[in-house]
């Protein structure tokens with residue numbers, strides 16, 4: 891069953907317009923912040939496994955640092971093909987904790 895787990899504190903979140911990698915158990919997540927809206931998704935790019943959390947945030951998308959595929963921060967859908975998608979997780983902030991449904 892999916893449940894909310896704490897992945898980090900709010901002080902560890904990336905600044906607006908940025909992303910970072912955050913580990914939760916043995917899973918690595920890409921956490922992006924665009925204008926204060928936090929998006930959490932799998933860190934592994936479905937193209938060749940690039941680290942999405944090391945990518946750039948731009949116009950509602952995370953841009954993979956390896957070959958620049960772009961994924962929607964809300965849906966995880968790739969910009970150029972419906973065949974590639976990243977799993978996006980429901981996230982919420984409670985007090986100083988960032989919680990994600992994993």
Ligand code: FES
Pocket residue numbers: 935936937938939940954955956957958959
């Ligand atoms: S590994 Fe992400 S675009 Fe190629």
